[in-house]
Amino acid sequence: MTTQVRTEPITVNLGPQHPSTHGVFRMRVTFDGEEIIDVEPIFGYLHRGSEKLAEERTYVQVVTLTDRMDYVGSMLNNQAYMLAVEKLAGVEPSPRGVWLRMIASELQRIASHLVAVGFLIQDLGAWGTPLIYTMREREKILDLFEMLCGARITNSYLRPGGVFMDAPEEFWPAMNAVLDELPPRIDDLDDLLTDNDIIFSRTKGVSVLTPEQMLDASITGPMLRAAGVDWDLRHRDPYDYYDQVKFERPLHTAGDNFARYWVRVQEMRESIKIVRQCEKMIEPGPVRPDHDDVPWLLRPPVGDAYAAIEHSKGELGFYLVSDGSISPYRCHVRAPSLINLTLLREMLVGELLADMFVSFGSVDINMGEVDR
Amino acid sequence: MSRAWDGAKLAEAIQKSLPDAVVDARGTDIWIAPRSVVEVMRLLRDDPEFRFELLSSVTAVDYISYFEVVYHLTSLTRNATAVVKSKCGIGRDEAKIPSVFDIWRGADLQEREVWDLMGIIFEGHPNHKRIMLWEGFPGHPLRKDFATYEQSIVPESEWRVPTALADELSAENGGAQGS
Numbered sequence: 361m362t363t364q365v366r367t368e369p370i371t372v373n374l375g376p377q378h379p380s381t382h383g384v385f386r387m388r389v390t391f392d393g394e395e396i397i398d399v400e401p402i403f404g405y406l407h408r409g410s411e412k413l414a415e416e417r418t419y420v421q422v423v424t425l426t427d428r429m430d431y432v433g434s435m436l437n438n439q440a441y442m443l444a445v446e447k448l449a450g451v452e453p454s455p456r457g458v459w460l461r462m463i464a465s466e467l468q469r470i471a472s473h474l475v476a477v478g479f480l481i482q483d484l485g486a487w488g489t490p491l492i493y494t495m496r497e498r499e500k501i502l503d504l505f506e507m508l509c510g511a512r513i514t515n516s517y518l519r520p521g522g523v524f525m526d527a528p529e530e531f532w533p534a535m536n537a538v539l540d541e542l543p544p545r546i547d548d549l550d551d552l553l554t555d556n557d558i559i560f561s562r563t564k565g566v567s568v569l570t571p572e573q574m575l576d577a578s579i580t581g582p583m584l585r586a587a588g589v590d591w592d593l594r595h596r597d598p599y600d601y602y603d604q605v606k607f608e609r610p611l612h613t614a615g616d617n618f619a620r621y622w623v624r625v626q627e628m629r630e631s632i633k634i635v636r637q638c639e640k641m642i643e644p645g646p647v648r649p650d651h652d653d654v655p656w657l658l659r660p661p662v663g664d665a666y667a668a669i670e671h672s673k674g675e676l677g678f679y680l681v682s683d684g685s686i687s688p689y690r691c692h693v694r695a696p697s698l699i700n701l702t703l704l705r706e707m708l709v710g711e712l713l714a715d716m717f718v719s720f721g722s723v724d725i726n727m728g729e730v731d732r
Numbered sequence: 733m734s735r736a737w738d739g740a741k742l743a744e745a746i747q748k749s750l751p752d753a754v755v756d757a758r759g760t761d762i763w764i765a766p767r768s769v770v771e772v773m774r775l776l777r778d779d780p781e782f783r784f785e786l787l788s789s790v791t792a793v794d795y796i797s798y799f800e801v802v803y804h805l806t807s808l809t810r811n812a813t814a815v816v817k818s819k820c821g822i823g824r825d826e827a828k829i830p831s832v833f834d835i836w837r838g839a840d841l842q843e844r845e846v847w848d849l850m851g852i853i854f855e856g857h858p859n860h861k862r863i864m865l866w867e868g869f870p871g872h873p874l875r876k877d878f879a880t881y882e883q884s885i886v887p888e889s890e891w892r893v894p895t896a897l898a899d900e901l902s903a904e905n906g907g908a909q910g911s
Contacts, residue, residue: 407864411849412873575785575808578838589808596811597734666804666815668788679802681793690874694789694804702840731864 367393376405382479382720383727387704394713399705403698406731414691419445419658420519422691427514429693430729432475435461435468435505436671438518443599443667444678445520449660454649457522458600459642463535464508464517465669466631466638470542471501472672473582473624473631476724480621481553483721484562490553497545500538507531520658522648532639539632546628554625563617567707567719570615577702581674583723586623587615593670605637617715620722657686664690673697673724693732697725734806736760737814745782749775761815766829769818773835776805776814783809787836790843792850794876798822799852801829820852831857849874 375386384405390398410429414422426437439461446453478494502512508527509517517523553559569579571587584591592609594602610626612619648654660682668677674696681690700723707719739757746754746762753768764772776782784805792801799821805814821827831854832839843854844863851872854860862869871878 404862404864404866409873412878573837576837577840578787578836578842580786591808596808597813603733664793664802666789675788677789677804679789679791679804690793692789692791694791698841698845699838702838 385727396708396711399708401701401704404731406727410732411691414688418686420656423516427516429732430726431513432726433468433472433672434515435464439465440669440676441678442518444665444680447667448665448680448682449658451521451654454522454646456645457647459638460523461518462600463635463638466634467501469631469672470628471498473628474498476624480721483717504535519648521654526647542632566617566715567711568616578699581696582623583620583700586612586619588613599669605634607634617718617722659686671696674700695729697729735812737812742814746772761817763817766818766820769830773832777835783807787838790839792846792852796876799827827852828855830855833857851875
């Protein structure tokens with residue numbers, strides 16, 4: 361004999377201080393038993409008004425603000441901002457500076473994906489061990505950044521037209537050592553996790569999003585590629601010298617949590633290939649244009665410019681408006697972390713409480729960028 | 733490389749179906765009338781000539797005498813981009829524009845952000861609430877008349893010390909004077 365147990369819907373307030381929300385994020389979730397029936401995301405706990413602050417700083421000073429948006433992908437933020445400034449001011453970048461910033465941003469992409477994968481596994485309940493493995497690799501990349509610019513997280517490495525200083529001689533052997541070590545470590549990750557039964561049963565078929573849904577909701581990046589849409593700005597709209605390097609674009613068709621995890625792991629391998637090619641192509645020369653050509657106090661002509669890059673989380677764009685003065689009249693950030701959360705409700709409704717943070721983690725957001 | 737639509741050509745192509753929607757075209761940008769935003773955007777998404785499936789970004793700029801809402805569109809099938817702008821709130825009052833939520837779901841959070849920080853009302857948005865700041869926050873900070881500096885500096889006469897702490901401090905000061 362079966363009995364039907366009726367349950368009352370219960371509304372739970374998760375966050376903003378919940379340890380699994382990857383920062384200060386709050387969700388008002390309604391459960392029916394263990395099943396999620398409604399989700400309302402509440403943002404703004406880390407809002408620092410970066411866009412307003414940018415209006416009171418010079419073009420070079422704003423670089424430090426971009427570091428603090430997505431603090432797991434500072435180099436990539438710098439790159440997107442610099443592309444917008446260069447487009448606005450008509451700056452011709454130095455080739456060596458561009459190669460250096462491509463190396464930096466690809467290393468940063470690996471570091472960012474390592475964080476995403478590590479925390480995803482952590483959310484699945486594998487406390488500590490896989491996260492420490494991925495953090496160990498990320499630490500080596502941060503050490504490389506320290507050699508490049510003296511900072512590990514908030515780099516501020518890029519300047520209009522290139523980077524602010526050349527890589528020291530010791531950087532190249534150190535980078536090669538890291539790149540040699542990384543592929544076997546990623547294989548380890550694959551062996552331990554990708555073919556793991558528990559991961560399969562927990563992530564496959566959970567929070568499926570179709571490509572049509574995601575395009576409609578402006579979702580880009582690994583999330584979109586995990587549903588089989590071949591859209592990577594490095595390939596479709598090559599900025600910097602991405603048209604001179606060869607790389608594959610890993611695609612998965614499922615669009616579920618596992619696909620999002622898988623795409624990130626494969627993208628790390630492609631980034632290693634790109635860094636190796638950049639190292640071959642780089643030639644001696646100045647790392648940024650002369651101060652006579654590109655002064656510290658840039659005064660771009662009146663106008664506006666939008667430049668976007670393929671960030672580790674999606675399309676990161678900067679929209680700058682200049683009124684001819686030394687600071688931007690308006691600086692808008694098209695933040696992939698915020699926009700990728702548009703479909704959070706659709707992802708979570710109908711799933712179980714235990715899968716909620718896994719799905720949330722698979723979006724790979726960074727609260728610094730969501731709230732800015 | 734992505735192809736950026738030339739403003740004049742895009743305006744011409746839109747004018748074939750919607751004769752009085754486009755107001756101006758310069759460089760890669762076109763300006764459309766606020767009342768025809770929904771029609772133009774629907775055309776840009778569905779017409780096989782454009783196919784802008786992805787709404788890259790929605791933002792707004794305060795030009796003091798008016799506001800400008802800026803849409804960046806991307807077409808995956810045609811690998812093209814376009815910039816559509818619309819002036820609203822002439823003379824700073826009644827900054828209103830129709831929402832494109834029904835055309836692209838991606839406008840949801842972005843339009844809420846523009847409302848919150850710039851104070852432009854998106855008519856027809858189903859969840860038209862503040863997103864970064866709390867309900868009841870005075871003003872919209874990205875507007876040029878929102879002065880950050882003056883508002884963040886509190887004059888010394890208005891410095892507030894919690895009452896218990898103030899009592900303790902004055903007792904200490906009194907004690908020091910007495911001894």
